[in-house]
Amino acid sequence: MPRVIHVFRQPDRFVAGTVGEPGDRSFYLQATESVRRVxxxxxxxxxxxLSERIGTLLEEVSRRFGAEVPPTTPENEVDTSPLEVPVEEEFRVGTMGLGWDAESRSVVVELLAVTEEEVDESVVLDDTDEGPDALRVFLSPERARAFATRAERVVGAGRRLCPLCTQPLDAAGHVCPRQNGFRRVAAES
Structure with missing residues (x-):
């Protein structure tokens, strides 16, 4: 069966989001354009x-190509809406690719499905017929920065970290290795 590449050249939305409670969340990236959603x-x-690398790429693009790249994203431009439901998984991401398309002056994010075979890096950001299914999204520098800002927030919105050992705290606390096995009780909110 030939490879399926979902291409979003001007997405209405491209966001990171989660389903589930902190400590048991599933992470998704969702691209939407008109009535199409992946x-x-x-x-x-x-x-x-991905969020970190987008930031690095934007700095490099600004330095090398003189592209106008916002240093931060204005708060009103960060998409804070939840993922659109139903969230139907197209595939699980294995390999990620990131690039700059000089012609469209866009950041290109490519996410490839997990495969049992080793992925030849030549299929990343390429339209070859062989290889894993892919999601390819083109983002303006402003939209890429906004995506990275939201992604950082989504990742950081999980469980609080123990101030002693930096491991995640469950609602009931945890056995902190820094306290020689004594159970640490979760702080009141």
């Missing part, structure tokens, strides 16, 4: 890395 499942760490 949601892909990925790990929290992948969302964090």
């Amino acid at each position: 949601s892909v499942l990925l790990e929290k760490q992948q969302v964090s890395v």
